[in-house]
Amino acid sequence: MKKIWKKGLLSLMSASLVLSLIPPYTGFAEEEGTSQKDTDKVEEKRTEVKDERTETEIVYDNHDGSFTKQIFSEPIHVEVDGEMERVNPELEKDSVTEKITPKQTQLDIEFLEKMENGIYQKLTQTGAEVTFALKSAKQGEEEIPVTNQDATFQDNEVTYKDVLPHTDLRHFTFNQSVKEDLVLSEKNDIDTYIYQMETKLNVSQVENGDLVFKNNEGETIYTLPKPVMADSNVDEESGEAATSDAAHFELKRLTKTVYEVQLKVDTAWINDRARVLPIYIDPSVRVDDIYNANVNSLRPTENNIGSKLWDSGQNAYTLKLGKWDSTTGNNGAFLKMDTSTLNKATISKATLKVYNIWHMSPTVKNDLWYYEVNANWSPWQVTWDNQPASTRLGSVDVGRGEWANLDVTNTVQAWASGTRPNYGFRIGTNIDQNYWKKIVASENNTNYPYLEVTYTYTQPEKPTVTTYSNGIGTGTGYMDLSWKAVPGATSYNVVISNGYNYEYFNTGSTATTWSTKGKKIFPTATEIQNGDFEFHDDGKGTEFALDPRELYENGYQAGSTFGLRNSTKYLFRIQAVYNGGESPVSDLVTTYMPIEKPQPPNAKAYANLAHKETGYVELNWQPSPMADGYKVLVFNGKSYEQYDVGAATKWTTQNKGIWPTSSEISAGKFALHxxxxxxxxxxDPSPVYRNSGGVYGEYQNYWFRIIAYQKAGNNAASVQSETARPVIPDAVNKQLGMVDYWTSIPVRGGEVNATNGNFLFHETDFELAGRGPSIQVDRTFNSQDEATGIFGKGWTSTLEEKLVEEPNGNIVWVESDKKIHRFVKKGDKYEAPPGIYSEVTKTADGYLKVEEDKSETRFLPDGRLSSEKDTKGNQLSYTYTNGQLTGLRDASGRTITLSYDGDVVTKLVGPLGRTITYSYNANKELTASSTARGKLYRYGYTDGLLTAIYDPKHTDTSPYETTFKYDGEKLVEVKDPVGKTTTLSYDKDNQTATLTNEKKEKKRFMHIMMLEIRKKKL
Structure with a gap:
């Protein structure tokens, strides 16, 4: 439970510059006698539960079913961006304001890098701002002006040197306060120091000499206590410095918001021969939120807290114990830590820890007594005379510079059980001088008292979780939880991991069921896109995603070590809530949302080359939440056969060889391959359907369905999607590529087939000449090619030249730009088409194509390139891995290698590390390619058509691009980088195409459809 703390006062003026006077902030010290080995064991055994941090508490999980809580009376944490972080009063310079500020404290304060007209310090809490200025000093009637000085700072100390002759202005920062000193390095006769304060708060002087700052509601915001003075004459046994309270404030209001404060001091005390320099004039700070106080028999009606606890001899706030002599009287200390968060807990051990900063002897150890206080008390009112009665609990021996560990287990158990109220502790010792001690007070930055409690609550049993989908296409679902009741619990927290940490949702009742349905806890799609991972407690989120991986990725990117990245499970625990405390969380339950039924796949059917009477189907489908794998179901006329396609959300039958062969169909078979x-x-698939004996023997369409699954098996596979029913279309020869008897229209970047408007764009990526066939990688884009090659959709290359055997035995040679040549089977030979002088033969290893000069190209049985050989026997070889071309080697042993992402090439590496890279979008369209020198060419597409080519020097502010427009599949406009536009139009009836350049000059190109004019070999 978080507590709200008021800001206590800052000190205004005081004394003495002593190096290393207060150590830098490091938290509380290690106990004496704890070896490094023992410390390591403790660290291995328990870990902090950071989610349980409050301003005054640290909780550790002991990993044995118990927890240890450290409770402080002073806040040790501050809230930073919603998280509790350790207090850090060390100073730093703000790079924006150029002011000097504490790194992490509750107090809003800044120091000027250089004093301005005496101004050195500002309190910056909104609505409670105060500006402090030291204006001058008086020595009798002589007024001495202040010199504006630069600030120097280190750790939590900032000093303005020589603001007055031989006088420094020094401050120490703490979490809720600042202690200020005027430090005199020489004695003087200055009797008055004049300050100005500017604030909208109401400032007044109370009876005891303090200055109080109140808001309009009468609430005290800051207190400037009556000043005291001390010198450096510290007694070696008592640890006491010489002090004097012969100093006071005189307050005068100058305007509505400006006050003058005169600090009057006794110069006789300052100039006494007994004084030891430096001398400190110290009003210090009273922090009203600290729950510790000293009582003193010498001043039985005086309350001692805040600034009165400053001990110049120890340079720390201390609580004095026992009696040194008649000047100190007998002293006791009161402490109180809030234990309300331990209500109903079972306490196995409770230790009050106090640090004994001073003992009259550096070697002697003796009693420190501790008590349970029996009645209520206030740190601002408790005195020797009105102190409440207490019950002695025990004593421990402790020496100088040691931690005292006080066993208070029974007392804290009584407080946690509610059998006795928590009134805190009293600390004391024997009044014999040999027992004189000082323990560190809570006001300090280090070694402050704390209560360490090891405790347990009844751990709830883990819940049962049932998951549901909200329906097809929603991508969301909900979870119902139930658990066994825990006696004494007033409500329950449902604990859910967001991938970064656990979040707690209180049920608000003793009911033992809860559902996420309708609570709108999960971050919205926009929040997820913005990197958020925190759940909603305001009902403004959305339903839980079936697939939480994006949520967990956001947590991972934010620094999570939860280990849920790429996981699809949800994590739940239950925690019982008591009055003022919570139980340990239950054991962990992991659960998985169901995989929802996929949407029907989109299916597009294509015909293969003319005369083949075959085709293929490309499927794509929407990803299913929670799924990381899919199966494509293909109907054989009687049942569906499954093809596991992994995580892909698209699939094609092309080159998969799944359908029964003609001989198998003739034999009556119908099972797919x-x-x-x-x-x-x-x-026409109907012959297979008839073979199956099913009722679909007259149908000529195909049936496809999708099943979604999860590889880990945490979720059952989905039910089958609805069907897609494509039909293979009639074959159409699109006249891809370019042959010499087609009319070609040259345009910027490529050429256009005048017959059909197909735009061809050519690129050369790699060329390596040498002995034998060269290694050359050329790419061609056909705007009317819907197929996807190894360089993306619409692209083909010199690496993809192939031979295709048709069902009738003819062989089609497909060149690198997709133009085709059909070799007609004549007996056991193949007749080349007119104008082609190659010879093709079928071999045991595939195919052989021999050119007129007797150079050879060999193809694998599936028609892909195998090798090229010139007439001297120099050979270029092609290497395949798992069906993909992965390397080429020429006759000199030089190689290039290809790397893939799926079925597209992402990198090509040649000799000397020359590297070319390729990038693609989600549609497998090539979006960028680099040269071996690192220049990057980019490509843009619209509906699968190449619509932009970006030069390497192209930027959004300085465009350098060539753009293309189409009418259907025909190219109709080209605009070059300087804006010159060329247009094309087509006249089908007159079989012409017209090119109009940027000067409006027209050129007409004629073509004759379907007429093939080839040169015959004489």
């Missing part, structure tokens, strides 16, 4: 040894999909 899983081994890739079958045929392409026929235009």
């Amino acid at each position: 899983q081994d890739g040894a079958g045929a392409e999909l026929p235009k």
Whole structure:
């Protein structure tokens, strides 16, 4: 439970510059006698539960079912961006304001880098701002002006040197206060120091000489206590410095918001021969939120807190114990830590820890007594005379510079059980001089008292979780939880991991069921996109995603070590809530949302080359939440056969060989192939359907469905999607590529087929000449090619030249730009088409194509390139891995290698590390390619058509691009980087195409459809 703390006062003026007077902030010290080995064991055994931090508490999980809580009376944490972080009063310079500020404290304060007209310090809490200025000093009637000095700072100390002759202005920062000193390095006769304060708060002087700052509601915001003075004459046994309270404030209001404060001091005390320099004039600070106080028999009606606890001899706030002599009287200390968060807990150990900063002897150890206080008390009112009665609990021996560990287990158990109220502790010792001690007070930055409690609550049993989908296409679902009741619990926290930490949702009742349904806890899609991972407690979120991986990725990117990245499970625990405390969380339950039924796949059917009477189907589908794998179901006329496609959300039958071969169909078979040894999909699948004996023997469409699954098996596979029913279309020869008898129209970046408007764009990525066939990688883009090659959709290359055997035995040679040549089977030979002088033969290893000069190209049985050989026997070889081309080696042993992402090339590496890279979008469209020198060319697409080519020097502010427009599949406009536009138009009836350049000059190109004019070999 977080507590709200008021800001206590800052000190205004005081004394003495002593190096290393207060150590830098490091938290509380280690106990004496704890070896490094023992410390390591403790660290291995328990870990902090950071989510349980409050301003005054640290909780450790002991990993044995118990927890240890350290409770402080002073806040040790501050809230930073919603998280509790350790207090850090060390000073730093703000790079924006150029002011000097504490790194992390509750107190809003800044120091000027250089004093301005005496101004050195500002309190900056909104609505409670105060500006402090030291204006001058008086020595009798002589007024001495202050010199504006630069600030120097280190750790939590900032000093303005020589603001007055031989006088420094020094401050120490703490979490809720600042202690200020005027430090006199020489004695003087200055009797008055004049300050100005500017504030909208109401400032007044109370009876005891303090100055109080109140808001309009009468609430005290800051207190400037009556000043005291001390010198450096510290007694070696008592640890006491010589002090004097012969100093006071005189307050005068100058304007509505400006006050003058005169600090009057006794110069006789300052100039006494007994004084030891430096001398400190010290009003210090009273922090009203600290729950500790000293009582003193010498001043039985005086309350001692805040600034009165400053001990110049120890340079620390201390609580004095026992009696040194008649000047100190007998002293006791009161402490109180809030234990309300331990209500109903079972306490196994409770230790009050106090640090004994001073003992009359550096070697002697003796009693420190501790008591349970029996009645209520206030740190601002308790005195020797009105102190409440207390019950002695025990004593421990402790020496100088040691921690005292006080066993208070029974007392804290009584407080936690509610059998006795928590009134805190009293600390004391024997009044014999040999027992004189000082313990560190809570006001300090280090070694402050704390209560360490090891405790347990009844751990709830883990809940049962049932998950549901909200329906097809929603991507969301909900979870119902139930658990066994825990006696004494007033409500429960449902604990859910967001991938970064656990978040707690209180049920608000003793009911033992809870559901996420309708609570709108999960971050919205916009929040997820913005990197958020925190759940909603305001009902403004959305339903839980079936797939939480994006949520967990955000947590991971924010620094989470939860280990949920790429996980699809949800984590739940239950925690019982008591009055003022919570139980340990239950054991962990992991659960998985169901995989919802996929949407029907989108199916597009294509015909293969003319005369083949075959085709293929490309499927794509929407990802299913929680799924990381899919199966494509293909109907054989009687049942569906499954093809596991992994995590892909698209699939094609092309080159998969799933359909029964013609001989298998003739034999009455209908089972599909899983081994890739079958045929392409026929235009008419009905013969297979009839073979199956099913009722679909007259149908000519195909049936496809999708099943979604999770590889880990945490979720059951989905039910089948609805069907897609594509039909293979009639074959259409699109006249891809370019042959010499087609009319070609040259345009910037490529050429256009005048017959059909197909735009061809050519690129050369790699060329390596040498002995034998060269290694050359050329790419061609056909705007009317819907197929996807190894360089993306619409692109083909010199690496993809192939031979295709048609069902009738003819062989088609597909060149690198997609133009085709058909070799007609004549007996056991193949007749080349007119104008082609190559000879093709079928071999045991595939195919052989021999050119007129007797150079050879060999193809694998599936028609892909195998090798090229010149007439001298120099050979270029192609290497495949798992069906993909991965390397080429020329006759000199030089190689290039290809790397892939899926089925597209991402990198090509040649000799000497020359590297070319390729990038693609989600549609497998090539979006960028680099040169070996690192220049990057980029490509843009619209609806699968190449619509922009970006030069390497192109930027958004300085465009350098060539753009293309189409009418359907025909190119109709080209605009170059300087804005010159060329247009094309087509006249089908007159079989012409017209090119109009930027000067409006027209050029007409004629073509004759379907007429093939080839040169015959004489």
